[in-house]
Amino acid sequence: MPLSRRLVVSAVVATVALGAGVTVALLAGGDDPPYRPPSSHVVQPGAPGQPGRTLSGEDLSKVPPPRFTAADTLFIQGMIPHHAQALEMTALVSGRTTNPDLTLLAKRIDASQREEITRMQRWLEERDVPSAGPQAGHAGHGKLMPGMLTREQFDQLEQARGAEFDRLFLTLMIRHHEGALAMVRELYATGGGLEPASDQFAREVDSDQSIEIERMRQMLAELG
Template sequence: MTALESVTVGVAITLTALTAGCSAAEEDRGTPLTAGSGAPVVLPGGPGEPGRTATPGEHLGESESRATAADVVFAEAMIPHHRQALEMTALVDDRTTDPRIRAIAERITASQEPEIKALTAWLAALGRTPPAGHDHMGGQYGMATVEQMNRLRAARGEEFDRLFLTLMIAHHEGAVAMAEEEIAKGTDYTMRYLAKDVAAGQTVEINRMRRLLDD
């Protein structure tokens, strides 16, 4: 069992049951497809009507794949992971004057809020209640500890900038590790697609933040 599979954030049924498709009642249907936050999904309109772009989290039907333990645990762990990132970005405006730090925070917020909605909608379509809040996940996957978050809240100016970048780089590295585990072991199309989006987008942001930290 990997470290990600040990995360128990809101997981209310056994992994054995999940590998069968989350419940016996769902064995005869595919897992839900939802629009993510990456490339736009264009839905066709009726005869003579224009198409439209699906909104993040919108239910698009069902895939032919079946959700497994890896898919569900990924979704249920990534939601609180993203929530902590948003908690960190919410501190930026009052604690820095550096427009580069503010721009990074804005990009993180713009990408991760829709991803939380997509993950939540996917879980809800399976009849699962998304996890509430976050418990810092024991510091796993780059999650900041309570002590680190308190230091970040207390910091200002250059001290805040450096600590924010340091913590967010570690946080992003953890998200990339989670995404890579989902890509390797997950089977659901939607979750694998979102994981690839997370891995690619956050790797770019890691490199950008490292350059700022080295300045």
């Protein structure tokens, strides 16, 4: 979702919170930046028959951020096994390829997604929600998240070697990353991502994995 649209949504949420007198607890993670209300003009509705008033910057600074939603929880719960499978894929690289670029790519994916798994687990712990939801799954059983490998696809990757492995790894990892981007779109489409912490994380996943997809496509084209 474009940033400008996200600011408008946040502004509307801020207006409703102030007009209704609703107090919402700040639930952002410890390493996440503090919530910054939107800088656009926000009008607080007045009583029946009374005009509204434009809120000042000081008023807006007192507006608590939106809470996390069920959509945020399902996104995080599903993204953890999604990332975990990416780590299983990168673990296969050693001994199956002599391509230094692929080896470096796998190391970068491994490092970034391990760190993100830690962040997601902390997000769940801080909000006292289960680490696994009804949508979580991995190859072999359960409902697979978008882009995840089936057991048969994983076995095929495990058995490949050399150039065959390189092409298959890149093809399947591109699909895997595209699945993560689909999960980000689903998050926003179902009303999630208003909470600052979940919004920031989703944006990072979208940006980082989009960049990696383009790099992997280039690598795949170079393999011929």
